[in-house]
Amino acid sequence: MEGRPAGHFVIADKEHSVIDLQNVVKAFDSVKAVDGVSFAAKPGEIFGLIGPNGAGKTTTIRMIMNILAPDSGSIMLDGKMLTESDKARIGYLPEERGLYKKMKVGDMLAFLAEIKGADKAKSSARADEWLKRFDIYEWKGRKIEELSKGMAQKVQFIGTVAHDPDIMLFDEPFSGLDPVSQDLxxxxxxxxxxxxxxxxxxxxIMDHAERICERIFLMNHGKEVASGSLAEVKARFGSDAARIEYDGDASFVASLPYVSATREFPRWMEVELKGEDAADRLYRDLAGRLRMRRFELLEPSLHSIFIRLVGGDTAEAGQREALHV
Amino acid sequence: MFKLIAVAKREFKAAAANKTFVIMTILGPFFIFAVTVLPTLLTNNPSVMGSSKPLAVYAADPALGDYLSGALEAQGMTFLKATDAQVAKDLVLAGDYAGYVEVPASWPDEEARYFTKTGTEATVYGSIGAMLGSYATQERIREAGLSQEQAQRLLSKPEFRVIKLGANQSEETKTQDDFLGILLTALTFVMLIYMTVLLYGQMIGRSVVQEKTNKTVEIMLSSLSSRDLMFGKIAGLGLAGLVQYAVWVGMGVLMVTVVGPAFNLSLPAAVSVANFLWLVLFFILAFFLYAAGYAALGAAAEDEHHLGQLAWPLILFLIIPMVLISTMVMNPGSPLVMALSFFPLTSPIVMLVRLLVSAPAWWELALCIGLLVLTVYGIAAFGAKIFRVGILMTGKRPKLGEIVRWLRVR
Known part of the structure; x- marks a missing residue:
């Protein structure tokens, strides 16, 4: 029987990578779904793989799980290739959710822990704890097919973590959940x-990544767009922005030399700034020409960086001026 | 290994904790009962099979009419004397009479006729023909003026006996009833194997397809190898099949050893404990053969509908022995039957029939089983690879390099 090595990572060792991808390429027919991706997740961190639909996130995760094989490049877990016995240390929530419909929730969770080779009593106790926490404990004896989609989603999450793995991969874990459950x-x-x-x-969903990730890898069309710690990415790709609420004609703002883009709404406007002291200069220039009710400096959000870096694809972005970083 | 067992346990529960399984397991013994008792009943009371409808008979010669009445009665057939040919024919057409026999006054120079609605009741008109024939012969002998002794000597048949040679120099007299018994036993055993192999094969195929359609396959493969998943499924469902066979064979053996002697039923010779054990052995071999094939097809199929289309060549090989069953019973030594009893896709059923009918040499059995085991291994290994590649496929052919990479990881 394969034993399950538990918690043998040295968390202080920040040089060590738990998941390490080097120049990974995967093509489906002529389409390169993943094109030269390299990143590493360190022990004990939350790593965000971010990108629009079809960016290659799921393909990347499937390759990490050895469900798909890369065409080239290397994928290492703890410095070696994934072996069958490593699967016990990994919890994986696939994008394609699925449980055996005819099984009872409790039996399903016990089965998922069993095929990971986890201790029966311990994993069952952990599963119970999670069920209570997600407020679905009373459904334990019911069949999967009786659950709502959101409930099944939670059961699937519990099945991913109940065997207490030290590496966890979640593919779009928030999809299909209501806001309360998302926060949970x-x-x-x-x-x-x-x-x-x-x-x-x-x-x-950038908001989720922004709230919990330490480091991110932003990809689009299978390629890296940005990566690093959240702070690094913001410093490098983020720009200052201001939100102004005003009365009057503000059309001149877009043509100011230190303004890179504007987004106008009926009663307010978002202004993206470039260069030193741009905020101060904007404030001074506006003061004489508009009746301002509010002037607020915005921290660059991952959302805006995301839109800026990959938004060129979207129709909305197409209407805006080209942005220069 | 423990992962394989976990999958097997789950599949066994999914298959066995289900109404169809329970009903099949309970009804199976009645099937066995039918094969062990029915042939005896049938041979003892042929009228069970016969039509309850009367025959209409018209014979111009009253002496012949009396003779026919007596002979028909002796065979357990009811009859009515007909007076009007047209009315009798109408009643045959209306279905009131099984048939109408008409023997004209000038018979046997002119033909006798039998009118029927179907023309398929061969045993009935066959025996009527025989009755008329023997009456005519007797009449002619009498006309020739031979003595009673001479007539008897002319008519007596020389003795003819069929003796079956067995192992250990044993000899056994065989009759038509034995042929019927063996044929029915063979038919039942073949039906049992055919039904269960098909049923369990399809269950495995569906179970594999459902991993795809339920989208559980990814989560399964994140925990275990495709090999564990496939063999776990086969083992779990195979166990369910064996439980069913254990119940059935247990009932059959009980029939042979306890119920049969207790009620003094003469069971067909082919229904023996040894043959039940052969049945189980060949079920197991056929099961693994077709299970591996179906698992591979399930992996290659997009959905259950598609699986049904892919599976027909497999089903064809199961049907071939079914079609040939009476040929096999009558000519167990023909080159075709010999060949089919070694060809792995048909051998479990064909060799089983040969075992019921004749005594194949030990090396023939060894060769047949050896070939089967090898083929099971080959198909399972090949099936596992198709499974590995096909289980995740969504309308895309995997590249050779990709398969090689997959195969490197255990």
């Missing part, structure tokens, strides 16, 4: 991190 899940991921787990998850 965000808290759960933070708690897993605190327990020393290495968490990698993919999302296209």
């Amino acid at each position: 899940l965000l808290d759960a991921l933070l708690e897993l991190k605190r327990a020393g787990k290495t968490v990698l998850f993919s999302t296209h």
Whole structure:
């Protein structure tokens, strides 16, 4: 029987990579789904794999799980190729959710832990804890097919973590959940991190990544667009922005030399700035020409960086002026 | 290994905790009962099979009419004397009479006729023909003026006996009833194997396809190898099949050893404990053969509909022995039957029939089983590879390099 090595990572060793991808390429027919991707997730961190739909996130995660084989490049877990016995240390929530419909929730969770070779009593106790936490404990004896989509989603999440793996991969873990459940899940991921787990998850919802990720890898069309710690990415790709609420004609703002883009709404406007002291200059220039009710400096959000870096594809972005970083 | 067992346990529960399984398991013994008792009943009371409808008979010669009445009665057939040919024919057409026999006054110079609605009741008109024939012969002998002794000597048949040679120099007299018994036993055993192999094969194929359509396959493969998943499924469902066979064979053996002697039923010779054990052995071999094939097809199929289309060549090989069953019973030594009893896709059923009918040499059995085991291994290994490649496929052919990479990881 394969034993399950538990918690043998040295969390202080920040040089060590739990998941390490080097120049990974995967093509489906002529389409390169993943094109030269390299990143590494460190022990005990939450790593965000971010990108729009079809960016290659799921393909990347499937290759990490050895469900798909890369055409070239290397994928290492703890410095070696994934072996069958490593699967016990990994929890994987696939994008394609699926459970055996005819099985009872409790039996399903026990089965998922069993095929990971986890201790029966311990994993069952952990599963119960999670069921209570997600407020679906009373459904334990019911069949999967009776659950709502959101409930099944939670059961699937519990099945991913109940065997207490030290590496967890979640592919779009928030999709299909209501806002309350999304918050529950965000808290759960933070708690897993605190327990020393290495968490990698993919999302296209920037808010989630911004709230819990330490480092991110932003990809589009299978290629890296930006990567690094959240602070690094913001410093490098973010720009200052201001939100102004005003009365009067503000059309002149877009043509100011230190303004890179504007987004006008009926009663207010967002202004993206470039260069030193741009905010101060904007404030001074506006003061004489508009009746300002509010002037607020905005921190660059991952959302805006995302839109800026990959938004060229979207129709909305196409209407805006080209942005220069 | 423990992962394989976990999958097997789950599949066994999914298959066995289900109404169809329970009903099949309970009804199976009645099937066995039918094969062990029915042939005896049938041979003892042929009228069970016969029509309850009367025959209409018209014979111009009253002496012949009396003779026919007596002979028909002796065979357990009811009859009515007909007076009007047209009315009798109408009643045959209306379905009131099984048939109408008409023997004209000038018979046997002119033909006798039998009118029927179907023309398929060969045993009935066959025996009527025989009755008329023997009456005519007797009449002619009498006309020739031979003595009673001479007539008897002319008519007596020389003795003819069929003796079956067995192992250990044993000899056994065979009759038509034995042929019927063996044919029915063979038919039942073949039906049992055919039905269960098909049923369990399809269950495995569906189970594999459902991993795809339920989208559980990814989560399964993140925990275990495709090999564990496939063999776990086969083992779990195979166990369910064996439980069913254990119940059935247990009932059959009980029939042979306890119920049969207790009620003094003469069971067909082919229904023996040894043959039940052969049945189980060949079920197991056929099961693994077709299970591996179906698992591979399930992996290659997009959905259950598609699986049904892919599976027909497999089903064809199961049907071939079914079609040939009476040929096999009558000519167990023909080159075709010999060949089919070694060809792995048909051998479990054909060799089983040969075992019921004749005594194949030990090396023939060894060769047949050896070839089967090798083929099971080959198909399972090949199936596992198709499974590995096909289980995740969504309308895309995998490249050779990709397969090689997959195969490197255990």
